[in-house]
Structures are given as C-alpha cells and as structure tokens.
Amino acid sequence: MSERDAERSVSQTVRAQLALRDMILSGRLRPGERISELQAVDVTGVSRTPVRLALVRLEDEGLLQAIPSGGFMVKAFTERDILDSIELRGTLEGLAARFAAERGVSARSLEPLKECLADLDQLVRQDPISVEAFSAYVTMNARFHALLNELSASAPLIREIDRVSALPFASPSAFVMAQSALPEAHQILLIGQDHHRVVVDAIENREGARAEAVMREHSRLAARNLRLAIRNRTHLDLLPALALLKSPVE
Amino acid sequence: MSERDAERSVSQTVRAQLALRDMILSGRLRPGERISELQAVDVTGVSRTPVRLALVRLEDEGLLQAIPSGGFMVKAFTERDILDSIELRGTLEGLAARFAAERGVSARSLEPLKECLADLDQLVRQDPISVEAFSAYVTMNARFHALLNELSASAPLIREIDRVSALPFASPSAFVMAQSALPEAHQILLIGQDHHRVVVDAIENREGARAEAVMREHSRLAARNLRLAIRNRTHLDLLPALALLKSPVE
C-alpha cells in the first residue's frame, strides 16, 4: 500500500486525533490551555465534524478535559497523579495475573509468553546495553505485558488496563528510554526482567497472591524510574509525557 | 425550574444519550443488534450530529461496541464478564481505601462518612425492612461509596472507579433491590453494613491492607446477590442490567 493510499484509508477523525495528540504531548499546547475547534480545524486541515469527534475521543483518553460552558482544555497532571496512575496500572495488571494464576492457563497458551521472556533475556544479557537494544526492549516489554493481560481471559479487565496504559506516563514502557541514560539502567532492567520471570512461574504454579504481588511491585519500577529521571534531569526530552505536568520540571 | 425549561436546558446530545441508554437497558435493543444512526434519529427526535456524539459516548461507557466497517452494535456480556466487572470494582475501591488509610485522612473529612454510616445503621436496624427503606438504602449506599472513594484524594483513581461503576451491573447498588426479594436479604444487608464499619475503622487506624481487603470482600456481596437472584429467578424485572446478557436467563 502506497503512502498516499494509507493516508486516504485513515479517516479524517483519526488523522485529527493523531495530530492533536501529538501537539499535546510535544508541549505545543500547554496544560490548561483551551483548544478551540476552529483552531483545531486550522491545524489539522479537516472540518469541524471529525475534529469534534477527535476531541471527544481525546477527552475520554484522558488528555483533555471538558469545560462546563463548552469546549475542551488540555488536562494538567500533578506528579502525584502520575504516580497514582502507575500504581493503578500495577493493581490492574496484578489482578490480571491473579486471574490467570487462579483460573489456570494451558501450557500451550503460556508458550508465547515464555518465548517473549527468552527474547527479553537475550536483550538484557548485554553489558553495556546499546540504545538499539533498549528500543527493542521497549517493544518486547509491551508485547510481554499484552500477552500477560490476555491470559486473564477477562475482556472487561483488559479493556480497563488498555485504557489506563493509554496515558503516556502510565504505560509499562513509559520510562524505559529515560532510564537508558541512568547509571543504574542495567540493574533496574535486570530486576524488571526477574519480575517477569517470577510472574510466569507463579501463574504456572497457580500461585495467585504471588502473581498479583509481583506485578504490583513491578509497576513501582516505573515510579522509581520517573523519580530518578526527574531528579537527575536526564534526558527529559525522552519523556514527552512530562509536558502534561502542571508545573514543568525543566 | 419548570419541566419544559429543564428539557430545554439539556443538550440534544445528552437527551439522545439518555434515550438510547434507556432503550438498551430496557431490552428494547437486543445484545448484538446494530444501531443505525437514522434509526436512532427517528427514535430520539434529534438530528444525526448529536446522535453520533451520543453513540460515541455510549461506546466508551461500555454499552456499545464499534463495528469495524462502521457504526455500532449493542454490546453483549457473559455472566463471567459481569462477575469480573464486580471484582474489578472491588479491586479499585480497595485501592482507594488503602490510599486513604496509608496517606491518612483528617478527622474532619471522616465526619460525613461516619454520619452516612449512622444513617445506614438506622435503616438496617428495621426488621423486616420496608421497600422504601431498601430504596433509601440504595441512595445512602451510593453516597457512602462516593465519599469513601473521595478519601483516596486520587483523581485518576476516582475517574476509573466512576467509569467501571457506570456499567449498570457493576455499581455498588446494582443488586440491592433484587436482593430485597430474597429471604436472606436482611442478613446480607447486615454483613454489608459491617464491611462499611470495618473499612472506616481501618482507615482511621491507618491499616491499609485491612481497608483494602475488606472492600474487595465487600464487592463480592454483589456477586453473591447476582448469583442468588439468577438462581432463584426472583424479581428479574428489577435487574435491567441483565438485558445485556448474551443468553438471557428468563
């Protein structure tokens, strides 16, 4: 499919949504700033109808906030909001792991997860870890978490996890790239990978409480990375999510 | 404000949303059935633009499902989906209670909760409990849960709890009315009220794990009520949420 076909096949609504999301995350639209529909029309080049739908979608994605008198503004988050969102994701992923462990999963459905685990092992084994390896880790890590959540076999739960993870600072890989600049990088990656290994083991042995606890703890690595990155002021440009902070750190 | 003014002050979008939601929950639109925009225009009496917005809102409320080729259909739920949604709500409310307990709340902010607790006590003390008392209990119970969640002081968490509770079968009061027809009614109510008492006590004493555990268990009363109501086939008309079940129980 050519690029022009691809452009044509995507609806105007989606195009507007992507453009606006990008503007928000890149910080071109500041937290608290109102987004006028006409302004959005100018920026995206599509008409008001799809722009409106895009704004509604971004609202329930959590990036925008409805103004009582009408219209939308860019949502502002506190550091606490971000940490809570991470804890929230950890809690939900913990529930997913517990469901998988308690209800039991077939050896067959555990296979892709174990393969993913092995791939991650290979990446983590490098020392020092190249930037490309970090990038590959982000992809693989997302895959691991997705597979894990699916093992819960619970559509409502998966739906909520996806929703929470859609926030740019709450996804499992949100701070991995920022972490790449830290001296503790390798160690943190090894710990995270051990969590992965433990949760698979717990699910296999139907240890629900253990599976849940380790996934909760796993998410707290992200919180730790966030704090380290902010404190060290390292590679803040790798963290577009921080553009949403009420009082910017830079 | 007169009724006509009230009708005028509500936007067409909201009116369409209410009308469509009512049709879904009352079972006039069956699970899996496609909702055409023009059909919705006929039913609601508003034009396509607000109808579309209403459909999008109902989709992310979880009542509708997008069809890949365009448009929406009524979502179908399994009994497992419903039970998982209840467990999900319990987990989130548990997290809220833990946050409140660990972070500490002022005696002042605990007051409204204790008043609510006392009001509920008075309702539960009756034996037998009148239908009016059951109805009052539903209102008071919703208030108690709302106050409790607010104590977490976590906007992202409250947002998700509200979202999950918006599903008609996942709200804290979803099955209370159905329960009113059961012989075990009074006993279940007493147990639930004891949970309320325990969680307040746990928060006051900053016992995070205890607060979390009791709220999780609390939600399982709803699951128990659901199973009882379905098994006994009692007052299924009081449970509009069951219209969303894939294979209806009646």
Added chain:
DNA sequence: GCCTATAGTACTGTATACACTCTGAACTCA
C-alpha cells in the same frame, strides 16, 4: 476612579446535504 451595562465578537451546538463505501440480492455465464 470604579463599577455596571451593553454591544460586539468568537465560539459551540445543531441540522442537513452530499459523497463514498459496504452489503446483499439478483442475474448471467460457464
């Protein structure tokens, strides 16, 4: 000098028209 009222402007809410796509059925050809 400050507060209030009014007019203008900008923006959202809604309706509708048009274009394109997808689906289903009927007809034709092998």
Added chain:
DNA sequence: TGAGTTCAGAGTGTATACAGTACTATAGGC
C-alpha cells in the same frame, strides 16, 4: 447448478451553514 459480477439500497464519513450562547471590551453613569 454454482460461482462470479453487477447493480441497487442503506448507512456512515465529512463538510458546511445557521442559530444560540458565553465571553470581552468599551463606554457611560455613579
């Protein structure tokens, strides 16, 4: 008889025009 193709219909995606409302700035009065 079956499969493929074409045509009709319905339905969604998009653009735009119009109406109503909220905000702002300016001018006048206290």
